[in-house]
Amino acid sequence: MGPVEKPRLVASDVDGTLLGPSEAVTSRTIALVRRVVEDGVPFALCTGRPPRWIAPVAGPLGLTGYAVCANGAVLLDIGADEVVAVHGELAPDLLHDLASALDKALPGCRLAAERVGGGSADHDLRNFVIEPEYHNPWGDEESRIAPRAExxxxxxxxxxxxxxxMTSEEMAEAVGTLVGDAVDVTYSSSGGLIELAAHGVTKATGLAELAERFDVPSEAVIAFGDMPNDIEMLQWAGHGVAMANGHESLLAVADEVTAPVTEDGVAQVLERWF
Incomplete structure:
Protein backbone atom coordinates (compact mmCIF):
# COMPACT_ATOMS: atom_id res chain seq x y z
CA MET A 1 0.00 0.00 0.00
CA GLY A 2 0.99 3.61 -0.42
CA PRO A 3 1.53 6.37 2.14
CA VAL A 4 0.05 5.94 5.59
CA GLU A 5 0.79 9.58 6.39
CA LYS A 6 -1.16 12.53 5.07
CA PRO A 7 -0.38 13.13 1.39
CA ARG A 8 1.50 16.29 0.44
CA LEU A 9 0.05 16.46 -3.08
CA VAL A 10 -3.32 15.21 -4.33
CA ALA A 11 -3.89 14.47 -8.03
CA SER A 12 -7.23 13.53 -9.52
CA ASP A 13 -8.65 12.69 -12.88
CA VAL A 14 -11.86 14.55 -13.72
CA ASP A 15 -14.42 12.63 -15.76
CA GLY A 16 -15.56 9.45 -14.06
CA THR A 17 -13.52 10.32 -10.97
CA LEU A 18 -14.63 13.74 -9.74
CA LEU A 19 -17.49 14.10 -12.20
CA GLY A 20 -20.16 11.43 -12.52
CA PRO A 21 -22.99 10.99 -15.01
CA SER A 22 -24.58 14.27 -13.90
CA GLU A 23 -21.44 16.19 -15.03
CA ALA A 24 -21.48 18.03 -11.69
CA VAL A 25 -19.28 17.84 -8.60
CA THR A 26 -21.18 16.97 -5.43
CA SER A 27 -21.25 19.24 -2.41
CA ARG A 28 -19.37 16.62 -0.37
CA THR A 29 -16.50 16.51 -2.86
CA ILE A 30 -16.43 20.31 -3.20
CA ALA A 31 -16.15 20.69 0.58
CA LEU A 32 -13.41 18.07 0.73
CA VAL A 33 -11.30 19.62 -2.04
CA ARG A 34 -11.53 23.00 -0.38
CA ARG A 35 -10.41 21.53 2.95
CA VAL A 36 -7.39 19.99 1.22
CA VAL A 37 -6.39 23.34 -0.30
CA GLU A 38 -7.05 25.26 2.91
CA ASP A 39 -4.71 22.82 4.67
CA GLY A 40 -1.92 23.89 2.31
CA VAL A 41 -1.88 20.69 0.22
CA PRO A 42 -1.98 21.25 -3.57
CA PHE A 43 -4.90 19.59 -5.34
CA ALA A 44 -4.12 19.08 -9.03
CA LEU A 45 -6.53 18.12 -11.77
CA CYS A 46 -4.87 15.54 -14.06
CA THR A 47 -7.04 14.97 -17.07
CA GLY A 48 -7.30 14.22 -20.74
CA ARG A 49 -9.27 17.44 -21.08
CA PRO A 50 -7.68 20.35 -22.95
CA PRO A 51 -7.01 23.60 -21.06
CA ARG A 52 -10.23 25.21 -22.23
CA TRP A 53 -12.30 22.55 -20.43
CA ILE A 54 -10.72 23.10 -17.01
CA ALA A 55 -12.48 26.23 -15.74
CA PRO A 56 -15.98 24.65 -15.44
CA VAL A 57 -14.52 22.07 -13.06
CA ALA A 58 -11.95 24.17 -11.23
CA GLY A 59 -14.40 27.01 -10.56
CA PRO A 60 -16.87 25.13 -8.32
CA LEU A 61 -13.97 23.42 -6.54
CA GLY A 62 -12.25 26.74 -5.84
CA LEU A 63 -9.02 25.60 -7.51
CA THR A 64 -6.54 28.20 -8.72
CA GLY A 65 -3.38 26.09 -8.81
CA TYR A 66 -2.27 23.78 -11.61
CA ALA A 67 -3.89 21.29 -13.94
CA VAL A 68 -2.16 18.61 -15.96
CA CYS A 69 -4.10 18.63 -19.23
CA ALA A 70 -4.24 16.57 -22.42
CA ASN A 71 -2.90 13.47 -20.66
CA GLY A 72 0.31 15.18 -19.61
CA ALA A 73 1.05 17.26 -22.69
CA VAL A 74 0.09 20.58 -21.10
CA LEU A 75 0.60 22.15 -17.68
CA LEU A 76 -1.94 24.88 -17.00
CA ASP A 77 -1.83 27.61 -14.36
CA ILE A 78 -5.56 27.70 -13.59
CA GLY A 79 -5.62 31.01 -11.75
CA ALA A 80 -3.70 32.85 -14.45
CA ASP A 81 -5.43 30.88 -17.25
CA GLU A 82 -1.97 30.41 -18.72
CA VAL A 83 -0.27 27.41 -20.30
CA VAL A 84 3.13 27.20 -18.60
CA ALA A 85 4.51 24.08 -20.31
CA VAL A 86 3.82 22.02 -23.42
CA HIS A 87 5.43 18.64 -24.05
CA GLY A 88 5.58 16.29 -27.00
CA GLU A 89 3.79 18.11 -29.77
CA LEU A 90 3.21 15.96 -32.86
CA ALA A 91 4.63 17.56 -36.01
CA PRO A 92 2.59 17.65 -39.25
CA ASP A 93 4.78 15.09 -41.04
CA LEU A 94 4.26 12.62 -38.19
CA LEU A 95 0.51 13.32 -38.17
CA HIS A 96 0.32 12.45 -41.87
CA ASP A 97 2.23 9.22 -41.30
CA LEU A 98 -0.08 8.32 -38.44
CA ALA A 99 -3.15 9.03 -40.55
CA SER A 100 -1.96 6.61 -43.24
CA ALA A 101 -1.37 3.88 -40.65
CA LEU A 102 -4.73 4.50 -39.02
CA ASP A 103 -6.60 4.26 -42.31
CA LYS A 104 -5.15 0.76 -42.77
CA ALA A 105 -5.82 -0.39 -39.22
CA LEU A 106 -9.21 1.30 -38.80
CA PRO A 107 -10.93 1.72 -42.19
CA GLY A 108 -13.56 4.42 -41.93
CA CYS A 109 -11.98 6.19 -38.97
CA ARG A 110 -12.16 9.96 -38.66
CA LEU A 111 -9.55 12.28 -37.18
CA ALA A 112 -9.33 15.39 -35.03
CA ALA A 113 -6.43 17.43 -33.70
CA GLU A 114 -6.14 19.14 -30.34
CA ARG A 115 -3.82 22.14 -30.38
CA VAL A 116 -2.52 24.69 -27.91
CA GLY A 117 -1.83 28.22 -29.11
CA GLY A 118 0.76 30.63 -27.87
CA GLY A 119 -1.60 33.10 -26.25
CA SER A 120 -4.89 34.96 -26.62
CA ALA A 121 -4.08 35.98 -30.16
CA ASP A 122 -3.79 32.29 -31.01
CA HIS A 123 -6.99 31.29 -29.25
CA ASP A 124 -8.39 29.45 -32.29
CA LEU A 125 -5.54 26.95 -32.02
CA ARG A 126 -6.94 25.80 -28.69
CA ASN A 127 -10.02 24.42 -30.40
CA PHE A 128 -10.60 21.02 -31.87
CA VAL A 129 -10.15 20.83 -35.60
CA ILE A 130 -12.09 17.84 -36.92
CA GLU A 131 -12.70 16.30 -40.28
CA PRO A 132 -16.28 15.65 -41.46
CA GLU A 133 -18.08 12.77 -39.70
CA TYR A 134 -15.67 12.76 -36.77
CA HIS A 135 -17.65 11.75 -33.67
CA ASN A 136 -16.80 12.89 -30.15
CA PRO A 137 -18.68 11.13 -27.31
CA TRP A 138 -18.71 14.46 -25.43
CA GLY A 139 -20.09 16.49 -28.31
CA ASP A 140 -18.45 18.59 -31.01
CA GLU A 141 -19.93 22.00 -30.27
CA GLU A 142 -16.53 23.69 -29.93
CA SER A 143 -14.98 22.06 -32.96
CA ARG A 144 -14.26 23.45 -36.39
CA ILE A 145 -14.86 21.13 -39.33
CA ALA A 146 -12.02 21.15 -41.83
CA PRO A 147 -10.52 18.96 -44.55
CA ARG A 148 -8.12 16.29 -43.35
CA ALA A 149 -5.18 18.20 -44.80
CA GLU A 150 -5.98 21.10 -42.48
CA MET A 166 -16.08 0.07 -32.71
CA THR A 167 -15.39 0.45 -29.01
CA SER A 168 -12.28 2.27 -27.85
CA GLU A 169 -10.85 -1.02 -26.62
CA GLU A 170 -11.30 -2.61 -30.05
CA MET A 171 -9.71 0.38 -31.74
CA ALA A 172 -6.67 0.38 -29.47
CA GLU A 173 -6.15 -3.34 -30.06
CA ALA A 174 -6.48 -2.94 -33.84
CA VAL A 175 -3.95 -0.13 -33.97
CA GLY A 176 -1.43 -2.17 -32.00
CA THR A 177 2.12 -1.56 -33.16
CA LEU A 178 1.14 -0.09 -36.52
CA VAL A 179 1.63 3.46 -35.28
CA GLY A 180 5.20 2.74 -34.19
CA ASP A 181 7.13 3.92 -31.15
CA ALA A 182 6.69 7.62 -31.86
CA VAL A 183 3.31 7.75 -30.13
CA ASP A 184 1.36 6.14 -27.32
CA VAL A 185 -2.28 5.12 -27.66
CA THR A 186 -4.78 5.52 -24.84
CA TYR A 187 -8.46 6.24 -24.23
CA SER A 188 -10.62 7.78 -21.54
CA SER A 189 -14.00 6.39 -22.60
CA SER A 190 -15.24 3.26 -24.35
CA GLY A 191 -17.27 5.25 -26.88
CA GLY A 192 -15.21 4.63 -30.01
CA LEU A 193 -12.48 7.19 -29.43
CA ILE A 194 -8.73 6.74 -28.96
CA GLU A 195 -6.06 9.36 -28.40
CA LEU A 196 -2.52 9.40 -29.78
CA ALA A 197 0.17 11.43 -28.03
CA ALA A 198 3.94 11.63 -28.12
CA HIS A 199 5.65 8.53 -26.77
CA GLY A 200 6.33 8.77 -23.05
CA VAL A 201 4.07 11.77 -22.44
CA THR A 202 1.48 10.68 -19.88
CA LYS A 203 -0.35 11.99 -16.86
CA ALA A 204 2.51 10.52 -14.84
CA THR A 205 5.14 12.69 -16.54
CA GLY A 206 2.94 15.76 -16.14
CA LEU A 207 2.31 15.00 -12.48
CA ALA A 208 6.01 14.35 -11.88
CA GLU A 209 6.82 17.78 -13.31
CA LEU A 210 4.24 19.35 -11.03
CA ALA A 211 5.48 17.44 -7.97
CA GLU A 212 8.98 18.73 -8.68
CA ARG A 213 7.66 22.29 -8.65
CA PHE A 214 6.29 21.67 -5.16
CA ASP A 215 9.34 19.65 -4.06
CA VAL A 216 7.12 16.68 -3.22
CA PRO A 217 8.47 13.14 -3.74
CA SER A 218 6.31 10.59 -5.54
CA GLU A 219 5.79 8.58 -2.36
CA ALA A 220 3.99 11.57 -0.80
CA VAL A 221 1.53 11.85 -3.72
CA ILE A 222 -1.92 10.27 -3.87
CA ALA A 223 -3.62 9.95 -7.25
CA PHE A 224 -7.15 9.01 -8.32
CA GLY A 225 -8.44 7.78 -11.68
CA ASP A 226 -10.83 5.52 -13.53
CA MET A 227 -9.58 4.77 -17.07
CA PRO A 228 -6.53 3.39 -18.92
CA ASN A 229 -5.09 6.89 -19.42
CA ASP A 230 -4.67 6.98 -15.62
CA ILE A 231 -2.56 3.80 -15.36
CA GLU A 232 0.88 5.43 -15.45
CA MET A 233 -0.19 8.13 -13.00
CA LEU A 234 -1.48 5.64 -10.42
CA GLN A 235 1.67 3.55 -10.80
CA TRP A 236 3.93 6.60 -10.35
CA ALA A 237 2.16 8.01 -7.29
CA GLY A 238 2.99 6.72 -3.84
CA HIS A 239 -0.64 5.66 -3.48
CA GLY A 240 -2.78 5.05 -6.55
CA VAL A 241 -6.53 4.84 -6.05
CA ALA A 242 -8.94 3.53 -8.69
CA MET A 243 -12.65 4.21 -8.69
CA ALA A 244 -14.91 1.18 -8.34
CA ASN A 245 -16.52 2.27 -11.62
CA GLY A 246 -13.09 2.20 -13.27
CA HIS A 247 -11.77 0.16 -16.19
CA GLU A 248 -10.54 -3.32 -15.27
CA SER A 249 -7.01 -2.53 -16.49
CA LEU A 250 -6.76 0.29 -13.94
CA LEU A 251 -8.27 -1.71 -11.11
CA ALA A 252 -5.51 -4.27 -11.69
CA VAL A 253 -2.67 -1.83 -10.96
CA ALA A 254 -4.22 0.31 -8.20
CA ASP A 255 -3.02 0.23 -4.60
CA GLU A 256 -6.61 0.70 -3.51
CA VAL A 257 -10.10 0.67 -4.99
CA THR A 258 -12.49 3.23 -3.56
CA ALA A 259 -16.23 3.68 -3.95
CA PRO A 260 -17.61 4.75 -7.35
CA VAL A 261 -17.82 8.38 -8.37
CA THR A 262 -21.57 8.33 -7.67
CA GLU A 263 -20.71 7.68 -4.01
CA ASP A 264 -17.95 10.32 -3.69
CA GLY A 265 -15.13 7.79 -3.80
CA VAL A 266 -12.41 10.47 -3.86
CA ALA A 267 -13.86 12.21 -0.82
CA GLN A 268 -14.21 8.94 1.06
CA VAL A 269 -10.45 8.31 0.85
CA LEU A 270 -9.26 11.87 1.50
CA GLU A 271 -11.53 12.29 4.52
CA ARG A 272 -9.04 10.08 6.38
CA TRP A 273 -6.71 13.09 6.57
CA PHE A 274 -8.76 16.20 5.82
Whole structure:
Protein backbone atom coordinates (compact mmCIF):
# COMPACT_ATOMS: atom_id res chain seq x y z
CA MET A 1 0.00 0.00 0.00
CA GLY A 2 0.99 3.61 -0.42
CA PRO A 3 1.53 6.37 2.14
CA VAL A 4 0.05 5.94 5.59
CA GLU A 5 0.79 9.58 6.39
CA LYS A 6 -1.16 12.53 5.07
CA PRO A 7 -0.38 13.13 1.39
CA ARG A 8 1.50 16.29 0.44
CA LEU A 9 0.05 16.46 -3.08
CA VAL A 10 -3.32 15.21 -4.33
CA ALA A 11 -3.89 14.47 -8.03
CA SER A 12 -7.23 13.53 -9.52
CA ASP A 13 -8.65 12.69 -12.88
CA VAL A 14 -11.86 14.55 -13.72
CA ASP A 15 -14.42 12.63 -15.76
CA GLY A 16 -15.56 9.45 -14.06
CA THR A 17 -13.52 10.32 -10.97
CA LEU A 18 -14.63 13.74 -9.74
CA LEU A 19 -17.49 14.10 -12.20
CA GLY A 20 -20.16 11.43 -12.52
CA PRO A 21 -22.99 10.99 -15.01
CA SER A 22 -24.58 14.27 -13.90
CA GLU A 23 -21.44 16.19 -15.03
CA ALA A 24 -21.48 18.03 -11.69
CA VAL A 25 -19.28 17.84 -8.60
CA THR A 26 -21.18 16.97 -5.43
CA SER A 27 -21.25 19.24 -2.41
CA ARG A 28 -19.37 16.62 -0.37
CA THR A 29 -16.50 16.51 -2.86
CA ILE A 30 -16.43 20.31 -3.20
CA ALA A 31 -16.15 20.69 0.58
CA LEU A 32 -13.41 18.07 0.73
CA VAL A 33 -11.30 19.62 -2.04
CA ARG A 34 -11.53 23.00 -0.38
CA ARG A 35 -10.41 21.53 2.95
CA VAL A 36 -7.39 19.99 1.22
CA VAL A 37 -6.39 23.34 -0.30
CA GLU A 38 -7.05 25.26 2.91
CA ASP A 39 -4.71 22.82 4.67
CA GLY A 40 -1.92 23.89 2.31
CA VAL A 41 -1.88 20.69 0.22
CA PRO A 42 -1.98 21.25 -3.57
CA PHE A 43 -4.90 19.59 -5.34
CA ALA A 44 -4.12 19.08 -9.03
CA LEU A 45 -6.53 18.12 -11.77
CA CYS A 46 -4.87 15.54 -14.06
CA THR A 47 -7.04 14.97 -17.07
CA GLY A 48 -7.30 14.22 -20.74
CA ARG A 49 -9.27 17.44 -21.08
CA PRO A 50 -7.68 20.35 -22.95
CA PRO A 51 -7.01 23.60 -21.06
CA ARG A 52 -10.23 25.21 -22.23
CA TRP A 53 -12.30 22.55 -20.43
CA ILE A 54 -10.72 23.10 -17.01
CA ALA A 55 -12.48 26.23 -15.74
CA PRO A 56 -15.98 24.65 -15.44
CA VAL A 57 -14.52 22.07 -13.06
CA ALA A 58 -11.95 24.17 -11.23
CA GLY A 59 -14.40 27.01 -10.56
CA PRO A 60 -16.87 25.13 -8.32
CA LEU A 61 -13.97 23.42 -6.54
CA GLY A 62 -12.25 26.74 -5.84
CA LEU A 63 -9.02 25.60 -7.51
CA THR A 64 -6.54 28.20 -8.72
CA GLY A 65 -3.38 26.09 -8.81
CA TYR A 66 -2.27 23.78 -11.61
CA ALA A 67 -3.89 21.29 -13.94
CA VAL A 68 -2.16 18.61 -15.96
CA CYS A 69 -4.10 18.63 -19.23
CA ALA A 70 -4.24 16.57 -22.42
CA ASN A 71 -2.90 13.47 -20.66
CA GLY A 72 0.31 15.18 -19.61
CA ALA A 73 1.05 17.26 -22.69
CA VAL A 74 0.09 20.58 -21.10
CA LEU A 75 0.60 22.15 -17.68
CA LEU A 76 -1.94 24.88 -17.00
CA ASP A 77 -1.83 27.61 -14.36
CA ILE A 78 -5.56 27.70 -13.59
CA GLY A 79 -5.62 31.01 -11.75
CA ALA A 80 -3.70 32.85 -14.45
CA ASP A 81 -5.43 30.88 -17.25
CA GLU A 82 -1.97 30.41 -18.72
CA VAL A 83 -0.27 27.41 -20.30
CA VAL A 84 3.13 27.20 -18.60
CA ALA A 85 4.51 24.08 -20.31
CA VAL A 86 3.82 22.02 -23.42
CA HIS A 87 5.43 18.64 -24.05
CA GLY A 88 5.58 16.29 -27.00
CA GLU A 89 3.79 18.11 -29.77
CA LEU A 90 3.21 15.96 -32.86
CA ALA A 91 4.63 17.56 -36.01
CA PRO A 92 2.59 17.65 -39.25
CA ASP A 93 4.78 15.09 -41.04
CA LEU A 94 4.26 12.62 -38.19
CA LEU A 95 0.51 13.32 -38.17
CA HIS A 96 0.32 12.45 -41.87
CA ASP A 97 2.23 9.22 -41.30
CA LEU A 98 -0.08 8.32 -38.44
CA ALA A 99 -3.15 9.03 -40.55
CA SER A 100 -1.96 6.61 -43.24
CA ALA A 101 -1.37 3.88 -40.65
CA LEU A 102 -4.73 4.50 -39.02
CA ASP A 103 -6.60 4.26 -42.31
CA LYS A 104 -5.15 0.76 -42.77
CA ALA A 105 -5.82 -0.39 -39.22
CA LEU A 106 -9.21 1.30 -38.80
CA PRO A 107 -10.93 1.72 -42.19
CA GLY A 108 -13.56 4.42 -41.93
CA CYS A 109 -11.98 6.19 -38.97
CA ARG A 110 -12.16 9.96 -38.66
CA LEU A 111 -9.55 12.28 -37.18
CA ALA A 112 -9.33 15.39 -35.03
CA ALA A 113 -6.43 17.43 -33.70
CA GLU A 114 -6.14 19.14 -30.34
CA ARG A 115 -3.82 22.14 -30.38
CA VAL A 116 -2.52 24.69 -27.91
CA GLY A 117 -1.83 28.22 -29.11
CA GLY A 118 0.76 30.63 -27.87
CA GLY A 119 -1.60 33.10 -26.25
CA SER A 120 -4.89 34.96 -26.62
CA ALA A 121 -4.08 35.98 -30.16
CA ASP A 122 -3.79 32.29 -31.01
CA HIS A 123 -6.99 31.29 -29.25
CA ASP A 124 -8.39 29.45 -32.29
CA LEU A 125 -5.54 26.95 -32.02
CA ARG A 126 -6.94 25.80 -28.69
CA ASN A 127 -10.02 24.42 -30.40
CA PHE A 128 -10.60 21.02 -31.87
CA VAL A 129 -10.15 20.83 -35.60
CA ILE A 130 -12.09 17.84 -36.92
CA GLU A 131 -12.70 16.30 -40.28
CA PRO A 132 -16.28 15.65 -41.46
CA GLU A 133 -18.08 12.77 -39.70
CA TYR A 134 -15.67 12.76 -36.77
CA HIS A 135 -17.65 11.75 -33.67
CA ASN A 136 -16.80 12.89 -30.15
CA PRO A 137 -18.68 11.13 -27.31
CA TRP A 138 -18.71 14.46 -25.43
CA GLY A 139 -20.09 16.49 -28.31
CA ASP A 140 -18.45 18.59 -31.01
CA GLU A 141 -19.93 22.00 -30.27
CA GLU A 142 -16.53 23.69 -29.93
CA SER A 143 -14.98 22.06 -32.96
CA ARG A 144 -14.26 23.45 -36.39
CA ILE A 145 -14.86 21.13 -39.33
CA ALA A 146 -12.02 21.15 -41.83
CA PRO A 147 -10.52 18.96 -44.55
CA ARG A 148 -8.12 16.29 -43.35
CA ALA A 149 -5.18 18.20 -44.80
CA GLU A 150 -5.98 21.10 -42.48
CA UNK A 151 -6.51 18.82 -39.48
CA UNK A 152 -3.02 17.41 -40.01
CA UNK A 153 -1.39 20.62 -41.18
CA UNK A 154 -0.29 22.05 -37.79
CA UNK A 155 1.46 20.57 -34.79
CA UNK A 156 -0.91 19.04 -32.26
CA UNK A 157 -0.72 17.85 -28.68
CA UNK A 158 -3.12 14.99 -29.44
CA UNK A 159 -4.46 13.22 -32.50
CA UNK A 160 -7.92 11.89 -31.77
CA UNK A 161 -9.43 9.03 -33.74
CA UNK A 162 -13.12 8.11 -33.81
CA UNK A 163 -14.96 5.14 -35.23
CA UNK A 164 -18.70 4.78 -34.79
CA UNK A 165 -18.66 1.03 -35.35
CA MET A 166 -16.08 0.07 -32.71
CA THR A 167 -15.39 0.45 -29.01
CA SER A 168 -12.28 2.27 -27.85
CA GLU A 169 -10.85 -1.02 -26.62
CA GLU A 170 -11.30 -2.61 -30.05
CA MET A 171 -9.71 0.38 -31.74
CA ALA A 172 -6.67 0.38 -29.47
CA GLU A 173 -6.15 -3.34 -30.06
CA ALA A 174 -6.48 -2.94 -33.84
CA VAL A 175 -3.95 -0.13 -33.97
CA GLY A 176 -1.43 -2.17 -32.00
CA THR A 177 2.12 -1.56 -33.16
CA LEU A 178 1.14 -0.09 -36.52
CA VAL A 179 1.63 3.46 -35.28
CA GLY A 180 5.20 2.74 -34.19
CA ASP A 181 7.13 3.92 -31.15
CA ALA A 182 6.69 7.62 -31.86
CA VAL A 183 3.31 7.75 -30.13
CA ASP A 184 1.36 6.14 -27.32
CA VAL A 185 -2.28 5.12 -27.66
CA THR A 186 -4.78 5.52 -24.84
CA TYR A 187 -8.46 6.24 -24.23
CA SER A 188 -10.62 7.78 -21.54
CA SER A 189 -14.00 6.39 -22.60
CA SER A 190 -15.24 3.26 -24.35
CA GLY A 191 -17.27 5.25 -26.88
CA GLY A 192 -15.21 4.63 -30.01
CA LEU A 193 -12.48 7.19 -29.43
CA ILE A 194 -8.73 6.74 -28.96
CA GLU A 195 -6.06 9.36 -28.40
CA LEU A 196 -2.52 9.40 -29.78
CA ALA A 197 0.17 11.43 -28.03
CA ALA A 198 3.94 11.63 -28.12
CA HIS A 199 5.65 8.53 -26.77
CA GLY A 200 6.33 8.77 -23.05
CA VAL A 201 4.07 11.77 -22.44
CA THR A 202 1.48 10.68 -19.88
CA LYS A 203 -0.35 11.99 -16.86
CA ALA A 204 2.51 10.52 -14.84
CA THR A 205 5.14 12.69 -16.54
CA GLY A 206 2.94 15.76 -16.14
CA LEU A 207 2.31 15.00 -12.48
CA ALA A 208 6.01 14.35 -11.88
CA GLU A 209 6.82 17.78 -13.31
CA LEU A 210 4.24 19.35 -11.03
CA ALA A 211 5.48 17.44 -7.97
CA GLU A 212 8.98 18.73 -8.68
CA ARG A 213 7.66 22.29 -8.65
CA PHE A 214 6.29 21.67 -5.16
CA ASP A 215 9.34 19.65 -4.06
CA VAL A 216 7.12 16.68 -3.22
CA PRO A 217 8.47 13.14 -3.74
CA SER A 218 6.31 10.59 -5.54
CA GLU A 219 5.79 8.58 -2.36
CA ALA A 220 3.99 11.57 -0.80
CA VAL A 221 1.53 11.85 -3.72
CA ILE A 222 -1.92 10.27 -3.87
CA ALA A 223 -3.62 9.95 -7.25
CA PHE A 224 -7.15 9.01 -8.32
CA GLY A 225 -8.44 7.78 -11.68
CA ASP A 226 -10.83 5.52 -13.53
CA MET A 227 -9.58 4.77 -17.07
CA PRO A 228 -6.53 3.39 -18.92
CA ASN A 229 -5.09 6.89 -19.42
CA ASP A 230 -4.67 6.98 -15.62
CA ILE A 231 -2.56 3.80 -15.36
CA GLU A 232 0.88 5.43 -15.45
CA MET A 233 -0.19 8.13 -13.00
CA LEU A 234 -1.48 5.64 -10.42
CA GLN A 235 1.67 3.55 -10.80
CA TRP A 236 3.93 6.60 -10.35
CA ALA A 237 2.16 8.01 -7.29
CA GLY A 238 2.99 6.72 -3.84
CA HIS A 239 -0.64 5.66 -3.48
CA GLY A 240 -2.78 5.05 -6.55
CA VAL A 241 -6.53 4.84 -6.05
CA ALA A 242 -8.94 3.53 -8.69
CA MET A 243 -12.65 4.21 -8.69
CA ALA A 244 -14.91 1.18 -8.34
CA ASN A 245 -16.52 2.27 -11.62
CA GLY A 246 -13.09 2.20 -13.27
CA HIS A 247 -11.77 0.16 -16.19
CA GLU A 248 -10.54 -3.32 -15.27
CA SER A 249 -7.01 -2.53 -16.49
CA LEU A 250 -6.76 0.29 -13.94
CA LEU A 251 -8.27 -1.71 -11.11
CA ALA A 252 -5.51 -4.27 -11.69
CA VAL A 253 -2.67 -1.83 -10.96
CA ALA A 254 -4.22 0.31 -8.20
CA ASP A 255 -3.02 0.23 -4.60
CA GLU A 256 -6.61 0.70 -3.51
CA VAL A 257 -10.10 0.67 -4.99
CA THR A 258 -12.49 3.23 -3.56
CA ALA A 259 -16.23 3.68 -3.95
CA PRO A 260 -17.61 4.75 -7.35
CA VAL A 261 -17.82 8.38 -8.37
CA THR A 262 -21.57 8.33 -7.67
CA GLU A 263 -20.71 7.68 -4.01
CA ASP A 264 -17.95 10.32 -3.69
CA GLY A 265 -15.13 7.79 -3.80
CA VAL A 266 -12.41 10.47 -3.86
CA ALA A 267 -13.86 12.21 -0.82
CA GLN A 268 -14.21 8.94 1.06
CA VAL A 269 -10.45 8.31 0.85
CA LEU A 270 -9.26 11.87 1.50
CA GLU A 271 -11.53 12.29 4.52
CA ARG A 272 -9.04 10.08 6.38
CA TRP A 273 -6.71 13.09 6.57
CA PHE A 274 -8.76 16.20 5.82
Missing amino acids: VLGRSAIKLLVSHRG
